[in-house]
Amino acid sequence: MKKKRLLADILLIAGVLIAAAVVWLLLPRGGGGAAAVVTVNGEHYASLPLSEDAELLIRSDDGGENLLVISGGKARVTESNCPTGVCVETGAVSSEGQLIVCLPHKVVIEIVG
Amino acid sequence: MAALALVFGYIESLIPTGIPGVKLGLGNLVVLTAMYAVSVRGAAAVSAVKIFLGGLLFGSFAGLLYSLAGGAVSFLVMLALKKSGRFGLVGVSAAGGVVHNIAQLAVACAVLGGIKLAYMLPLLLISGLVTGIVVGFAAVPCISLAQRAGKGKK
Numbered sequence: 001m002k003k004k005r006l007l008a009d010i011l012l013i014a015g016v017l018i019a020a021a022v023v024w025l026l027l028p029r030g031g032g033g034a035a036a037v038v039t040v041n042g043e044h045y046a047s048l049p050l051s052e053d054a055e056l057l058i059r060s061d062d063g064g065e066n067l068l069v070i071s072g073g074k075a076r077v078t079e080s081n082c083p084t085g086v087c088v089e090t091g092a093v094s095s096e097g098q099l100i101v102c103l104p105h106k107v108v109i110e111i112v113g
Numbered sequence: 114m115a116a117l118a119l120v121f122g123y124i125e126s127l128i129p130t131g132i133p134g135v136k137l138g139l140g141n142l143v144v145l146t147a148m149y150a151v152s153v154r155g156a157a158a159v160s161a162v163k164i165f166l167g168g169l170l171f172g173s174f175a176g177l178l179y180s181l182a183g184g185a186v187s188f189l190v191m192l193a194l195k196k197s198g199r200f201g202l203v204g205v206s207a208a209g210g211v212v213h214n215i216a217q218l219a220v221a222c223a224v225l226g227g228i229k230l231a232y233m234l235p236l237l238l239i240s241g242l243v244t245g246i247v248v249g250f251a252a253v254p255c256i257s258l259a260q261r262a263g264k265g266k267k
Contacts, residue, residue, distance in 0.1 A: 009204030013242060016211050020238035027232060042225055099232050101221070104176060108225055 033096040033111035036075040038068065041106045050075060050094065050111070064105030075100070075109060141213070141245075144188065145206055145252045148195065150259035160188045182220040187213035202256075203249030210245025211238055 038045040040060045048054050050073045058066045066087055067079040074092040077100055087102040093111055100109040140163045148156035164184035169176075191209040194200045200208070214237040222230050 005199065005201040005204070008199045009201045009207070012200065012204045013207055013246065016207070016238055016242045020235040020242075023231070023238070024235040027235075039225070097232055099230070101225075101230065101233070103179065103221055106225055108230075 027097065032073070032094060033098070033113055035112055036068070036070060037110045037112050039108045039110070045107075048075070058105075058107055060102075060105040060107055064102070064107070066102050066105060066107050068109060075111065077102070077109070080105070141187065141206065141209055142248045142252055142255060145191070145202070145209070145248065146255040146259050148191065149202070149252070150256045153192065156192075157188065160184055178224070179217050179220050182216040183213040186216035201249075202252055203246055206249030206252060207242050207245035210241040210243075210248065212241075214238065214241035 033050060035050055036048045038047070038056070038058055040058065045058060046056060048056060048068070048070055050070060053071045055070070056068045058064075058068055060066075063081070065079075065081050066077050069076055069078045074094040076092040077087040077090070080087050080102060082102055082104040087100050087107070087109075090100045093100055093109075096111055096113040098111045101107070144156050144160050144163060147159045164180045165177075187209040190212045191205050194205045194208055215234075218230055218234060218237055
């Protein structure tokens with residue numbers, strides 16, 4: 001009985017790993033991206049070419065602020081007043097399809113080719 | 114039983130604000146312990162408190178939605194797997210962690226619009242799995258402790 005459960009657990013874990021790998025492989029992946037597209041609350045906010053160094057303060061509803069910095073062909077969020085800070089922790093992104101997401105502010109920064 | 118759930122709820126209230134980003138799912142440890150050592154109802158109460166506090170952490174209605182989706186779905190899945198009797202503690206916990214992340218991602222897709230967020234799916238699957246497994250192993254001593262404490266009170 002106990003062994004059977006162990007087997008089921010292992011199968012379940014293996015299944016998730018395989019699913020993650022399959023999704024990973026299926027996702028289209030391009031080379032270096034050309035621009036960072038900023039979306040706030042599902043609406044287009046700004047597009048910045050990665051070739052030019054720039055800074056953009058993204059203001060969202062209810063006082064949300066994310067500072068997007070583009071330098072050396074990479075985009076990163078360096079500052080945010082959200083409680084979770086995931087967007088800052090994501091670090092720099094530069095290849096097509098990569099994302100920086102700030103859930104509390106509904107901000108999505110996507111790298112496009 | 115309700116008192117135990119309240120104590121768990123209090124412990125939980127100290128935990129969730131700790132780690133930003135990929136959370137360890139310590140809250141789930143409490144839910145899991147309650148589910149195995151106390152009762153389904155106790156676990157549901159703890160889960161509800163966890164969902165509410167998680168929503169407060171985000172500090173908005175959308176935040177509550179994320180928390181609710183993740184918490185409720187993972188609770189139901191863990192309960193179903195436990196009831197099925199086919200899976201061990203670690204398996205139940207791992208599944209809970211994974212569906213928690215999937216549910217939150219699904220809500221994020223709905224709120225933000227677009228399936229671009231699928232790019233985060235592999236990472237979220239793995240992190241949910243790993244934290245779920247860790248929590249599952251950590252729950253073993255917690256559950257036996259809680260069971261002993263429960264017996265002592267009777």
